[in-house]
Amino acid sequence: KRIIFEKEAEVDALKQSLVFIKGVEAQALFNFLINCKSAVAVTGALAGVPPTLLAPIAFHGATLKPLKVRESTVRVDKEKFHSLEIKGPLLPHILPSLCHLMRSSHLEQFSVSFAQLSSTNAFSAAKHGLESPSADDNDEIQPQSVFGQENLSDCGFNSELLSHFCNPDISRIQVVEALKFSNDVYTWS
Structure with a gap:
């Protein structure tokens, strides 16, 4: 039984263990x-704690x-730099909100560095629950989700x-490790 448990634990936090639920099915999962x-x-340490939904x-x-x-x-x-460290699960809306805040503060330049937790790598790989587009799908432009918006x-x-x-364009979803704003231009890697 221990061998089975160890094999199951090997896929924890990997792409294979991610379940993608959307729409009304999210309430059913909850x-x-x-x-x-x-x-x-x-x-164990998480006794009585239900799974986390972000x-x-x-x-x-x-x-x-x-x-x-x-x-x-x-x-x-003799130069002064300000540092802001944010720890925890940063949802996708946090980065654009921080960038907007920094620009509204009239900062001429700023940079941001990220360290992704290995336990959240599968979230980045989900890409709206879609697989990479095949050669046949490249000609067809997918419409924006008006209902979702x-x-x-x-x-x-x-x-x-x-x-x-x-x-719906999955190429717009990227893992960002560093972001820099200077001369009214954003660059990232």
Whole structure:
């Protein structure tokens, strides 16, 4: 039995262990996780803790968990640099919101570095639940999800961000390791 458990644990946090649920099925998954006794560990550090669902907006039964933020100032060769460290699961809307905040503060330049947790790599690989487009699909342009954008119209995101999130083009989803803003231009890697 121990060998089976160890084999199952090998796929934890990998692409193979990701379940992609969207639409009304998300509430059904939430209900299943709450009511399924085997989905909650009975021993160990996570005993009694149900599986975690991450969402940019509240849903029935959700709990708000704040990110950990630390601000500091560093002086290098008589120049002053400000540092902002944010720890926790950063949902996709956080980066555009931070960039907007920095630009509205009239900063001429800033840079951002990211360290992705290995346990969240599968989220980046999900790409809206779509596989890479095949050669046959490249000619066909997929329309933007108007229903998705309308359903999210009151969630607090601006229309530009909603348009980006509802775009079905999976090439727009990237893992960003560093971002720099200078001379009104963004560059990233």
